Amino acid sequence: xxxxxxxxxxxxxxxxxxxxxxxxxxxxxxxxxxxxxxxxxxxxxxxxxxxxxxxxxxxxxxxxxxxxxxxxxxxxxxxxxxxxxxxxxxxxxxxxxxxxxxxxxxxxxxxxxxxxxxxxxxxxxxxxxxxxxxxxxxxxxxxxxxxxxxxxxxxxxxxxxxxxxxxxxxxxxxxxxxxxxxxxxxxxxxxxxxxxxxxxxxxxxxxxxxxxxxxxxxxxxx
Amino acid sequence: xxxxxxxxxxxxxxxxxxxxxxxxxxxxxxxxxxxxxxxxxxxxxxxxxxxxxxxxxxxxxxxxxxxxxxxxxxxxxxxxxxxxxxxxxxxxxxxxxxxxxxxxxxxxxxxxxxxxxxxxxxxxxxxxxxxxxxxxxxxxxxxxxxxxxxxxxxxxxxxxxxxxxxxxxxxxxxxxxxxxxxxxxxxxxxxxxxxxxxxxxxxxxxxxxxxxxxxxxxxxxxxxxxxxxxxxxxxx
Numbered sequence: 001x002x003x004x005x006x007x008x009x010x011x012x013x014x015x016x017x018x019x020x021x022x023x024x025x026x027x028x029x030x031x032x033x034x035x036x037x038x039x040x041x042x043x044x045x046x047x048x049x050x051x052x053x054x055x056x057x058x059x060x061x062x063x064x065x066x067x068x069x070x071x072x073x074x075x076x077x078x079x080x081x082x083x084x085x086x087x088x089x090x091x092x093x094x095x096x097x098x099x100x101x102x103x104x105x106x107x108x109x110x111x112x113x114x115x116x117x118x119x120x121x122x123x124x125x126x127x128x129x130x131x132x133x134x135x136x137x138x139x140x141x142x143x144x145x146x147x148x149x150x151x152x153x154x155x156x157x158x159x160x161x162x163x164x165x166x167x168x169x170x171x172x173x174x175x176x177x178x179x180x181x182x183x184x185x186x187x188x189x190x191x192x193x194x195x196x197x198x199x200x201x202x203x204x205x206x207x208x209x210x211x212x213x214x215x216x217x218x219x220x221x222x
Numbered sequence: 223x224x225x226x227x228x229x230x231x232x233x234x235x236x237x238x239x240x241x242x243x244x245x246x247x248x249x250x251x252x253x254x255x256x257x258x259x260x261x262x263x264x265x266x267x268x269x270x271x272x273x274x275x276x277x278x279x280x281x282x283x284x285x286x287x288x289x290x291x292x293x294x295x296x297x298x299x300x301x302x303x304x305x306x307x308x309x310x311x312x313x314x315x316x317x318x319x320x321x322x323x324x325x326x327x328x329x330x331x332x333x334x335x336x337x338x339x340x341x342x343x344x345x346x347x348x349x350x351x352x353x354x355x356x357x358x359x360x361x362x363x364x365x366x367x368x369x370x371x372x373x374x375x376x377x378x379x380x381x382x383x384x385x386x387x388x389x390x391x392x393x394x395x396x397x398x399x400x401x402x403x404x405x406x407x408x409x410x411x412x413x414x415x416x417x418x419x420x421x422x423x424x425x426x427x428x429x430x431x432x433x434x435x436x437x438x439x440x441x442x443x444x445x446x447x448x449x450x451x452x453x454x455x456x457x458x
Contacts, residue, residue, distance in 0.1 A: 006325040010311075010318060017313040017349070078309035084275055085308075086326045087299035087369070 004092050004099075011100030015070075025066055026108050029058040033112050037119050047121040052203030054116075055134060056175050056195055058108050059141050064162035067101050067145035073155050098142055105138050129205035137198035169195035224287040226251050226373045226404030227272065232281035233428075234267050241267035242278065243428035249373070249404045254395060256419035257408040258450055264428040265408040266306065269377050272406065273303055286372050299327060302371035304362045304379045312351040316342045316361050319350070320368055327369035340364040341390070356387045363394060374398055374405045380414060392418060412447040422446075424453045 015021045036050045043049060074080055083093050117123075124130045144165065152158050170176035172186040173193030182190065190196050225248045232245040242264045249255040257265045270276040272283050274294035283290040283297075290297035310319055317333055324330030337343045340360045345353060353361065359382065366374060376395075380388050395405055395418055409415055415422055416436045424432040424439070431453045432439060439449050 003322075003325045006322045010314070010322050013318070014311050014313050074309075074311060077312075078307050079311055081275070081305070082308035082310065082365075085273060085298060085301075085303050085305070086323065087295045087297075088326050089295060 003086075003088055004096055007093065007096035008099045008103075011096055012103060015100065015104060021066065021070075024061065025104055026111060028061060029054070029108050029112050030115060032057045033115055037116075045122060046119045047116045048207055049203070051116065051121070051124065051206040052199040052201070053175055053178070054112060055109055055202050056137065056198045057170065058112060059105060059134075059138050059198065060166055060169060060175065060195060062101060062105050062108070063138075063141035063143075063145040064148065064166040065158065066104070067097065067142055068149035068152070068158045068162065069155055070101075071097060071146075071149040072152060072158050075149075076154060094146070098139070098146075101142055101145075102135075102138055106134075109134060124206040125208040126205045130202060133198075133201040133205045137201065140194070141198070169193045174199055225249060225284070226253070226286055227255075227406060228282075228284040229268070229272065230282045230284075232268060232271055232278050232283065234271055234276060234278045240428045242271065245281070245425070245428075245430055247423050247430065247433065249406060251372070251404055252399055252402040253420045254399055254405045254407060254418050256415040256422040257406065257425055258410075258412070258415055258422055259425035263425045265425055266377055267428075268425070269303075269305075269375055269406065269408055273301065273305075273375060274298060299369060300372045301375060302366035302369055302373075303375040303377070304359075304366045305377050306381065308362065310350045310358075310361070313349045315347050315349060316353075316364070317346040319361060320364060323365050324368045329370060330368050331370050333368075336364045336367060339367075340394075355382055356384065359383060359387065360390075363391065367394075372403055374403060376405065377408045378410060379407075380409065380411060388414075412445070412450065416446050424450055426453065 015025070033047075033054050036054050037047055040047070040050055047054070071080075080093070084090075113121075148158060148161050148165070152161055172182060172189055174182070174187075174190045174196030175193075175198075179187050179190060179196065227247075227249040229245055229247050232242050233240070234242040245264070245268050247255065257268065259265055267276065271278045271281075272285075272290065274290055274297065277291070285297040286300045288297045288300065314322075316337065320333040320336055324333065337346050340363055342357065342360055342364060345357055350358070350361070359379070363379070366376075374395075380391055383391060392414070395407070398405055405418075407415070407419060419436060421433065421435055422439060423430045432449075436446055440446050
């Protein structure tokens with residue numbers, strides 16, 4: 001346990017020494033938030049109907065780029081080979097990466113929420129539900145990140161594969177563009193993109209209204 | 223007394239190539255054992271099998287009496303290693319590396335003592351990517367020592383080191399030997415092997431072709447280099 005905590009804490013410290021990691025991990029989510037606020041500023045209640053979307057964008061960014069880039073770049077430089085010489089099982093190293101990434105995700109989401117409240121967004125209807133939904137979505141998508149890291153050999157390939165997953169979910173998966181705005185074919189296609197389910201779960205916790213598309217797995221309450 | 227390392231019938235193939243073929247040797251406590259051979263002879267494969275980085279096709283590896291294939295984590299706690307190609311995160315400092323790596327061992331050596339011993343005190347807070355090649359190698363050595371290992375495994379540790387660093391490395395190896403620790407040293411450097419090793423195994427095409435003390439190997443005259451070249455097919 002000491003080793004796991006030491007490695008997790010080290011992962012956090014190393015992340016905060018990396019300017020690009022801070023840029024992608026914290027600045028980009030805030031930029032997305034401001035973009036949502038600007039696009040939907042005619043909403044009667046600022047950002048309340050888009051909380052699920054901007055939190056899911058943050059999770060997806062970390063899962064598709066942040067996590068696999070860290071793992072693959074370290075693997076390329078022989079760091080993981082060095083870790084393998086240590087007297088610990090592989091899950092310790094993976095768990096430390098996931099834990100430190102989860103902490104980074106939670107802090108990035110808290111920053112987003114703080115800025116959203118500053119813009120006038122009301123408090124979520126079910127904070128505990130939001131926390132559970134956020135945790136579930138985070139670990140599910142971080143699993144995607146691990147798969148990406150396993151499949152690719154180098155950092156440029158992470159970017160390529162990450163974009164292949166990230167962009168479709170944003171554009172036609174109900175994450176960045178609301179399902180109601182999409183054509184019917186895209187709404188049906190979005191059923192195969194897990195991002196929309198994360199958006200729905202988070203949004204339901206935030207406003208007690210899922211506002212899902214026509215094929216939602218959640219009860220329609222809009 | 224239990225050997226620090228016992229390797230028996232170790233074989234490992236990669237497709238049609240048999241990188242290790244029935245390797246067998248043992249190392250006693252306080253002994254420096256050298257693995258010598260040309261590139262591609264099977265030294266690194268043997269070392270990777272000993273360290274548990276590669277699973278052998280057959281054979282056994284015992285570290286201080288522990289079956290390293292059945293209990294790799296327990297065996298690794300008894301070993302320290304410097305490999306040819308490993309790295310650390312760019313922004314980690316030597317002190318952080320020593321402290322975090324030490325957390326994996328039951329009785330790690332103090333970071334301060336290792337920083338002094340390996341001449342890293344002044345660089346203890348510097349990022350890894352700002353260290354020179356020699357300083358990185360010193361840190362790699364310090365990390366190999368952090369668990370106070372019974373068996374030190376060094377795969378061509380002097381590669382890229384200047385003369386002073388090389389002498390320091392040799393001093394560290396002698397200190398380990400004096401502390402009754404065993405050392406497995408793979409090297410190309412015949413002088414290094416002749417100076418440091420109590421026994422040497424000459425390895426070629428995945429097989430050990432000769433084992434003995436440096437004096438025994440050169441009993442027929444010539445230098446150790448001549449003997450190695452002859453045994454490995456380098457001189458015809």
